[in-house]
Amino acid sequence: MDAVSVASSPENAVVRPVLARAVERARAALVELNEGSVGDHLGVTAEDDCAATHRFEAKLPGYNGWQWAVVLAAAPDSDHVTISELALLPGPDALVAPDWVPWNQRVRPGDLSPGDLLAPPENDPRLVPGYFATGDPEIDAVAYEVGLGRKQVMSREGRLDCAQRWREGEYGPDSEMAKAAPSTCELCGFYLPLSGVLRAEFGVCGNEMAADGHVVNAAFGCGAHSDTTLPTGTGTPRYDAYDDAAVEVVEAPAVDEAPAEPGTPTELEPPLDSASGN
């Protein structure tokens, strides 16, 4: 909801008495217009020495917070007031439509779906003319590598823009993943550098367990780096390993074959604690 003011001049500008007094004249004009109920008088502001705007509450369904504005005029030194203009305008608390956006600016990154066509705008600053192929396969092979043979190539401005986006994005050096990585993409075997000027800073990750297929910054990194090594040994270093294949032979204590008197504790059965009452 936008705050909109209908005042076209400072509230404290002096309104000529002849204009300020004409509240009922302004209300009558609105009643005569017959476009909806007219509520309380909200105030008057000066437009200039000869004009002032009276505002009234507009009681129209769907127009909460809107106001009727009646612009009155009076010639210098005249007591005669005339109606110049009637308008329905949004007040400070009115619900108003969002700013209009031209249709060609409404598509946002991520809106493109399979089958959609999206042409670059005319004179797109991200693109500059390329050069047509010569027809000589050897020259064209080299030319295509460096971007010739295409009708348009990215401008310096376009490359700088996308470099900044990628650097500040999910696969940039300041991401949480990069900060916790053991090393950088630049030193990773899965890193496939781009060609051209972006090669110095960007490549594509070829590790399906990591940022596979995404452009990553050379200073990005992750735990799936090709030089990652796991700690040697097994189990946790806090405890000795338990070898369930080893067998330790121990001699069993001799067991008295004679039946024990009832209530007599055996070696395997500790005597009851008499103090506990058990």
Ligand code: SF4
């Ligand atoms: S595996 Fe990780 S460190 Fe290696 S290129 Fe991919 S994202 Fe970078």
